[in-house]
Amino acid sequence: MSPAKSCAALHLDNQLCFALYSTSLMLTKVYKPLLQSIGLTYPQYLAMLVLWEGDGITVGDISARLLTDPGSLTPLLKRLEAEGLITRTRSSADERVVELRLTAQGRALQKQAEAFPACIAEALGQSGSELMALKDDVIALRDKLQNAL
Known part of the structure; x- marks a missing residue:
């Protein structure tokens, strides 16, 4: 049996999705040594960028800004808290809401990231x-x- 004729529209190099995906991978690799110098992963850096824009936001706020599910952020935020960069507290108005605040150490990282x-x-x-x-x-x-x- 001969192989099926290749459809040019389905060649990997003709795919916008792959161009964006592979570019994102390369950009993340360029960021990696920069982020290692301040002890953050790329997803943690994105979360910190949102917090540096406006401290005292909720998990829902940061989730909306990062276009991600709030549940997927919880492990990342717990790690930032364990590293002393943020605090997570339940809202006094609604205990289902978790508020995030930068610590002095978290604010200091912003200077390095500038x-x-x-x-x-x-x-x-x-x-x-x-x-x-x-x-x-x-x-x-x-x-x-x-x-x-």
Whole structure:
């Protein structure tokens, strides 16, 4: 039996999904040594970015910002708490709600992380305006996909 004729539309290199997936993997690899220097994983870094924007938010808030399920964040947040970077407390108004606050140590990490965007821009060899345009295009794509669901 001869192999089925290959359909160009199904070639891996012709897939937008693979281009985005593989690019995300490479970007995470570029971040890895930066994040290791401050003791964070990439998912922890994303959570800390949200907290650095606005301290005193709920698990639901951070879940919405990261487009993830609140239950999947719990182990990550427990680890950040164990490392002394955040506190997790039940809301006095509604004990089902968990509020997150940065510790002094968590706030101090922000200063170290402030150099990361410039490091990423240098690794990509693009100007700030080029990176912002690319980010805007990717966000527009994400929004279209979200609306299609």
